[in-house]
Amino acid sequence: MTQAVAEPPLKGPGADERLERQSALRRLLGRPELGALLGAVALFVFFSVVADAFLETSSFSTVLYASSTFGIMAVGVSLLMIGGEFDLSAGVMVTSSALVAALVSYQLTLNVWAGVVISLAVTLALGMLNGILYTRTGLPSFIITLATFFMLAGLNLGVTKAITGNVASDSVRDMDGFDSARAVFARDVDVAGVNVNVTVFWWLLFVAVATWILLRTRVGNWIFAVGGAAASARAVGVPVARTKIGLFMGVAFCAWFSGMHLVFAFATVQSGEGVGNEFSYIICAVIGGCLLTGGYGSAIGAAIGAFIFGMTNKGIVYAEWNPDWFRFFLGAMLLVATVVNLVVRRRVERSP
Amino acid sequence: MRGAVLRRPSTSLAVLAAAGVLALGACSSSGGKKAEESANPAPGAGPRLKIAMVTHSGPGDTFWDIVQKGAKAAAAKDNVQFLYSADPDGGKQAQLVQAAIDQKVDGIIVTLAKPDAMKDVLARATAAKIPVVSINSGANDSAKLGAVAHFGQDESIAGEAAGTELAKIGAKKALCVIHEQGNVGLEDRCAGAKKTFGGDLQNLFVQGTNMPQVKSSITAKLQADKGIDGILTLGAPFAATAVDSAKEVGSKAKVGTFDMNKDLIASIKAGDIWFAVDQQPYLQGYGAVDELWLLKNNGNVIGGGRPVLTGPAIVTKDNAGALEAFANRGTR
Structure with missing residues (x-):
């Protein structure tokens, strides 16, 4: 590396492409989220044409709500993927988090806010456990989190059943603090006459914070570095283990938030929920331009990915297509969105 | 031998x-x-039996929890050691049945959600002289696969009952919310309801393992079609969510559902949910264990070779109060 820089440039100054001044357009085209954005616009136009109800503001609010429930998790998951790791336990961790809050509050007859805080501590500990297991063993995160996925799924059911005698948590709807907690995690906010779920605003806030961390802070550089080349990152002094543990805890934080939404939107939590959702989060991040190999991607991209996922999910309902074909349409739409993404990126890479 | x-x-x-x-x-x-x-020991003082139940349930399903509670209650009374295992995958469920045969149990209780996957292994059970009772789904295949009795709800009949109830509460255009795609039993319920409903009944698919998605999908459908005035959900937890969705959209749609739990009873009493079509899962577990015990100890067969219907039992505001205590302890 040092040698290559020390050699005299062959084509004069500016031959190193990294130092070339790029046009604004080219810089825009180089953003990881551009392909996803084009895909989102294409899908939006498509559904606006085929589904009459799609363009109504209240419908748009429903699409945003659906997107936000994927999107909040996609924030943590995309950062982790940029850092080069997967978390397959993310889906059931949401349920675990929700169950902890509901069970603790109900069984000990506490104010639900106590349950919320205890759940935060437990969920962050779970994320930390994932991270520590990964950094200590050096096993692929895929394996580590697959193991914790099964363990959490089992714990969710086993503990709930042992404590309540049933497979769902008891309703916390009439307990102290429920209304204020609902206001924070699951309230509908009136925006110009349209009810928008508060999760949408939290989603946007989380995306903004994640983007700031990624692009404006040293931690952001560390995340890209550990995902791109962990060994080199370690060599130049990046705290690889701490960064990765932090990323797993980031996913856990998002899982906690999603779990709290589950508790305060629906009051009871089914212990079997959440299985399979981990892939939806990964899909959102990938549609949004995160590479499966790490080192590349963006939180905004993942947000657009979640928007595509939510839009497709609900657009098919608005279009009132034959529901037997629902999953086929869902898959086809996702394929189109990702192919658009890919084509755009290839074009950009090929063009001078 | x-x-x-x-x-x-x-x-x-x-x-x-x-x-x-x-x-x-x-x-x-x-x-x-x-x-x-x-x-011929006197009834009730029979020798200890070992009975295995193998279902197609996923983990953490309220319904199967109640089935197990019924089976365990009967097992305690009948001096039966009760074993439970489950796998939603047909092939794996068959392996679990094989495991029960290997354990040399005295009787096997199975669900026949995927009858073809269970055919060979049930033939092996018959060959090993282990009596089989089927529960829940698969009434039509039960006798063919060698089961001595079947306890379940005919999903079409239950659907028809739900359709009648839906018409009774004055709905004209309704949704049938299917929470698991490709589940034959759920499709049968909607088809049955369509038959007796009289109005327009459309199916809607939602992802049952993701409650926010269930909610937003029902909301989306209600926004897309403002004329919908009835919602039929096929599982108790989804009914409460449908009520939330209707409230959010300002829809007047009335909600009815299949299956039961304690929150549902409270909602029915409060008038948020209009009716529930209960297939009495407790009875399926209880009846199946009792049948195997009776067969061993007295040679009895319940149902005369025909499926024994455990439902539909309709729960409305009128009888919700009487059932509340049972639902609260998780057996209805």
Whole structure:
């Protein structure tokens, strides 16, 4: 590396492409989220044409709500993927988090806010456990989190059943603090006459914070570095283990938030929920331009990915297509969105 | 066969063997009160049996929890050791049945959600002289696959009952919310409801493992079609979510549902949910264990070779109060 820089440039100054001044357009085209954005616009136009109800503001609010429930998790998951790791336990961790809050509050007859805080501590500990297991063993995160996925799924059911005698948590709807907690995690906010779920605003806030961390802070550089080349990152002094543990805890934080939404939107939590959702989060991040190999991607991209996922999910309902074909349409739409993404990126890479 | 008997120190056979010894060694070689008593123990005092239940349930499903509670209650009463296992995948469920055969259980209770996957393994159970009782889904295949009895709800009949109820509460255009794509039983419910409803009934698919998605999908459908005035959900937890969705959209749609739980009873009492079509899962577990016990101890077959219907039992505001206590302890 040092040698290559020390050699005299062959084509004069500016031959190193990294130092070339790029046009604004080219810089825009180089953003990881551009392909996803084009895909989102294409899908939006498509559904606006085929589904009459799609363009109504209240419908748009429903699409945003659906997107936000994927999107909040996609924030943590995309950062982790940029850092080069997967978390397959993310889906059931949401349920675990929700169950902890509901069970603790109900069984000990506490104010639900106590349950919320205890759940935060437990969920962050779970994320930390994932991270520590990964950094200590050096096993692929895929394996580590697959193991914790099964363990959490089992714990969710086993503990709930042992404590309540049933497979769902008891309703916390009439307990102290429920209304204020609902206001924070699951309230509908009136925006110009349209009810928008508060999760949408939290989603946007989380995306903004994640983007700031990624692009404006040293931690952001560390995340890209550990995902791109962990060994080199370690060599130049990046705290690889701490960064990765932090990323797993980031996913856990998002899982906690999603779990709290589950508790305060629906009051009871089914212990079997959440299985399979981990892939939806990964899909959102990938549609949004995160590479499966790490080192590349963006939180905004993942947000657009979640928007595509939510839009497709609900657009098919608005279009009132034959529901037997629902999953086929869902898959086809996702394929189109990702192919658009890919084509755009290839074009950009090929063009001078 | 005799070799197998000697190798297996099963209590039931030991008792039979003891009866045989008594019959041979005592004064009379045959007949008599003594032989009758020892060979035919009085009902309720039977030998300890081991019964395995293998279902297609996923983990953490309220419904199957209630089935198990019924089975365990009957097992405690009948002096039965009750074993439970489940796998939603047909092939894996068959492996679990095979495991039960290997354990030499005295009876097997299965669900026949995927009858073809269960065919071979149930033939092996029959060959091993282990009686099989089927529950829940698969009424049509039960006898064909060698089961002695079937306890379940005919999904079409239950659907028809739901359709009638839906018409009764005044709905004209309704949704049938399917929370698991490709589940034949759920499709049958909607098809049955369509038959008796009279109005327009459309199916809507939602992802049952993701409650926010269930909610937003129902909301989306209500926004897309403002004329919908009835919603039929196929599982209790989804009914409460449908009520939330309707409230959010400002829709007047009335919600009815299949299945039961304690929150649902409260909602029915409060008038948020109009009716529930209960297939009495407790009865399926209880009945199946009892049937195997009766078969072993008295040679009885319930239902005369025909499926025994455990539902539909309709729950409305009128009878919700009477059932509340049962639902609260998680057995209705």
